[in-house]
Amino acid sequence: MSLALIAGQGDVPRMIAEHHKDAGNAPFIIVLKGFESDWVRGFDHEVCGIAEIGKVLSTLRAKGCDTVSFIGNVKRPDFSSLKPDLKGVSLLPKIISAARRGDDALLNSIVAIFESEGFKVIGAHELLDGLTQPAGVLNSVAVSDSEKADIQEAYRIAGAxxxxxxxxxxxxxxxLVLAVEAQEGTDEMLRRIARLPVEIRGTEDERKGVLLKRPKPMQDKRVDMPTIGPSTVLKAAEAGLKVIAAVEHAALWVEVEKLKSLADADGLSLVSLRGNGDWP
Amino acid sequence: MSLALIAGQGDVPRMIAEHHKDAGNAPFIIVLKGFESDWVRGFDHEVCGIAEIGKVLSTLRAKGCDTVSFIGNVKRPDFSSLKPDLKGVSLLPKIISAARRGDDALLNSIVAIFESEGFKVIGAHELLDGLTQPAGVLNSVAVSDSEKADIQEAYRIAGAxxxxxxxxxxxxxxxLVLAVEAQEGTDEMLRRIARLPVEIRGTEDERKGVLLKRPKPMQDKRVDMPTIGPSTVLKAAEAGLKVIAAVEHAALWVEVEKLKSLADADGLSLVSLRGNGDWP
Structure with missing residues (x-):
């Protein structure tokens, strides 16, 4: 395969690009306008507007790419202010109508476009196995029975x-369900846990409670995988939480060795559940 | 009936007490410790700790009260730091176990205790009809078709x-679901809407989006009715929202005339849906 990354924000695009370059297969990078950052200078790349779909497709073909991966978070755009090219104009109505049904429908419609144009679409977790984790407690902080019960409840609630x-x-x-994530993102959700009354949450001295992230049941795992990075651990620690949990091979643990040492130092457990949500 | 109010925070306890006093039926007030405020001095009252259940029951009996109403928000207590009296000690295990299943189970267990002791428990909306509203657009700002669609979706999501x-x-x-309320409360939820990217929300210049509150489907409407007050309108206005919606006779609209004039001035619509969620 000849791989192109379509890169949004965060550390994951850089990590995957460098990993493949080190292995002698440097990917081509499409940088989405607004997400330019320094690391792409080390790669063959092109900057494209988010609605310049014709330019993206023709660039990929000119570079001989047959496989694409959408990597890194991209904020939902203001569709009314986009500057689509000709191809974009023809596809935008369908994309906007999907976007109205939610993030998941939006991403699926974009994957479908690339597939119908003959590209293979693969997920970040397929490009860097080390980003996902098998079932297990990932670090050295043990989990109590009451925390296990909270993990199960969080798994159920996040599923719903x-x-x-x-x-x-x-x-x-x-x-007790302290918070549920919608458009604000995980860090912001964790920030408000720290502002809840101490009667119903843990503290840095006496940790309690579980953050759990899992893909939406109907979600295509090739896009928008739950991501847990150093800032997740720091914010969870500040929020007095005891456990960060996800599902085996269904979350991207960014810089996992750093995560483990941060969590060990703060007294947090990192847990990767079995695929069906069972305790590892 | 001889009525006692068991009063938490907010304006509703005072409004109801004064309404009944003006009608010549001043209620007896149990003020929960931590929620003392000046207005109760005008009423026969007693301050009781939240776990002094024996004291509450014997005070109510001594005052000849046969009917109680729990009015005003009460934060979930830290059960481990409560100072229960003898009756409280015998009932606390059951209450704590209910509390672990959620707010709704907690409140239902407290209602059941008072009923089993022979008291009638009635809701705030039964004490002051003017607090709830029949179906209709309550003020003079019209609602567009796309806002009506958002109202329907918010009704569905809040139900789930x-x-x-x-x-x-x-x-x-x-x-798009911008936010969902858990333990942080409505004001805090509205505050984070204002921090979301402007691409996905309204602004004070171009309002978009709907806040909807409805009772939990299995909730006893005698406690914890959704409440909409002046701060709800102010925070919704700051968040760029266009509509505040609730369900007929299933929300307490506190100081509704003030709400209407605030909403009119800010260009927000106040909507009371039919009981089945249909447009009025």
Missing amino acids: IGELDIGQGAVVCGG | IGELDIGQGAVVCGG
């Missing part, structure tokens, strides 16, 4: 939230 | 969230 296409994450503490 | 005992409120804008 995902089915409604609301979001991927939930925080549960002592059986 | 309520079934999971997560919370009562949701914000939807252009079909």
